Amino acid sequence: MKEDILKYLTKDEISALECCTLCPRKCKINRINGEKGFCNTDVSLNIALIINHKGEEPILSKNKGICNVFFSHCNCQCVFCQNHKISSNKTAPKSLYNTMDEVIEKIKEVLQTSENILGFVSPTHQLPIMKAIIRALHKQNIYPKIVYNCGGYENVETLQELENTVDIYLPDWKYSIEELSKKYSLAPDYPNVAKKAIKEMYRQKGSSILTDKDNNIESGLIIRHLLLPDELENSKKVLDDIAWELSPNVTLSLMSQYNPPFALPYEKLNRKITQKEYDDLLDFAFSLGFHKIFAQDLTSTDSVVPDFDNNTFIRNE
Numbered sequence: 196m197k198e199d200i201l202k203y204l205t206k207d208e209i210s211a212l213e214c215c216t217l218c219p220r221k222c223k224i225n226r227i228n229g230e231k232g233f234c235n236t237d238v239s240l241n242i243a244l245i246i247n248h249k250g251e252e253p254i255l256s257k258n259k260g261i262c263n264v265f266f267s268h269c270n271c272q273c274v275f276c277q278n279h280k281i282s283s284n285k286t287a288p289k290s291l292y293n294t295m296d297e298v299i300e301k302i303k304e305v306l307q308t309s310e311n312i313l314g315f316v317s318p319t320h321q322l323p324i325m326k327a328i329i330r331a332l333h334k335q336n337i338y339p340k341i342v343y344n345c346g347g348y349e350n351v352e353t354l355q356e357l358e359n360t361v362d363i364y365l366p367d368w369k370y371s372i373e374e375l376s377k378k379y380s381l382a383p384d385y386p387n388v389a390k391k392a393i394k395e396m397y398r399q400k401g402s403s404i405l406t407d408k409d410n411n412i413e414s415g416l417i418i419r420h421l422l423l424p425d426e427l428e429n430s431k432k433v434l435d436d437i438a439w440e441l442s443p444n445v446t447l448s449l450m451s452q453y454n455p456p457f458a459l460p461y462e463k464l465n466r467k468i469t470q471k472e473y474d475d476l477l478d479f480a481f482s483l484g485f486h487k488i489f490a491q492d493l494t495s496t497d498s499v500v501p502d503f504d505n506n507t508f509i510r511n512e
C-alpha cells in the first residue's frame with residue numbers, strides 16, 4: 196500500500212513527509228518511516244468517503260452538487276465536530292480505498308453526475324495525497340475546479356505552494372479568542388494562525404468570486420464561520436478581524452447549523468443556537484459592511500451531514 200502511494204509522490208512531497216511540518220503543529224516526524232504526529236497519520240490514502248455533496252454553498256453545489264473527498268483524521272480536534280466519526284485522531288482512520296487507481300476511478304464516477312468541482316475536505320495533513328490525486332486526474336485530461344475545504348489552521352508557506360493548484364478556498368475561521376480554540380479545538384494559537392493563513396488565501400484570490408458565462412464558479416475565497424451557542428462575542432471578534440485584516444468585501448458563509456454530535460463535556464455546547472443569536476450575528480455583519488453573505492435558515496431541513504457509517508448523507512435535524 197505504501198509503495199503504491201509513494202510512486203505517485205514527487206521528491207519534494209516525500210521530503211515533506213520525512214520531517215512533517217505540513218501544518219502549524221510542526222511535529223517534525225518521519226511519516227515515511229511510519230511515525231505519526233498529532234494527526235496520527237503516516238503515509239496512507241486514508242480517504243473515508245468520496246461522494247456527491249449537494250450541501251455546500253449554492254454557488255458551489257448549484258443543482259448537481261460537487262464531488263467531495265473526505266480525508267480521515269484532522270489537524271484540529273474540535274469537540275463539536277460533526278464529522279467526528281472520521282476526524283478523531285484517537286480512532287483508526289477510516290479508509291475506503293486501497294489504491295490510488297480506485298480513488299481516481301471513484302472520483303471520475305462521481306464527477307460524471309456532479310458540477311465540475313472537486314472538493315477536498317480536511318486536506319491539510321494529506322496535502323501530498325491531494326496533489327497526487329490532482330496530478331493523476333490531469334494526466335487523464337480531467338480538470339475539475341479544486342476546492343480546498345479546511346479548518347483554517349494552516350501554514351502560510353504550505354498555502355503559498357498551493358497558489359496554482361487550488362481554485363476555491365473554503366476555510367473555516369472558527370475563533371478569535373485563544374481560550375476557546377484551546378478548549379474546544381486543542382489549538383491555542385488558532386486565532387493568530389488562522390488570521391495569517393486566511394490573509395494568504397485572500398492575497399491569492401482577493402474578494403471577488405469569479406464565474407464563467409454560465410455562472411460556474413472559477414475561483415475565489417469563501418470564509419465560513421459556525422456560530423456556537425453562547426459564543427456570540429467570539430463570532431463578533433471573528434467578523435471584526437475579517438473586516439479589518441481582510442475586507443468587508445469578502446464572501447462570508449455564516450453557518451447556523453451547529454448541532455451537538457453527542458453529550459459534550461461543556462454544558463453550553465449542548466444545545467443548538469437560537470434565532471436571536473443568529474440574527475444578532477447577521478446584523479453585526481451588515482453593520483461592519485459585509486454584503487456578500489451566505490446565510491442559513493434555522494428552520495430549514497436542507498442541511499445535511501455525512502453519515503460515515505453508511506457512506507451517504509443524513510439530515511442535520
Ligand code: SF4
Nearest residue numbers: 215218221222232234
Ligand atoms: S500534518 Fe500531522 S504530522 Fe504533520 S505537522 Fe501536522 S499534525 Fe503533525
Ligand code: SF4
Nearest residue numbers: 269271272273276346
Ligand atoms: S477542523 Fe473541521 S473537520 Fe477538523 S475537527 Fe474541527 S470541525 Fe472537525
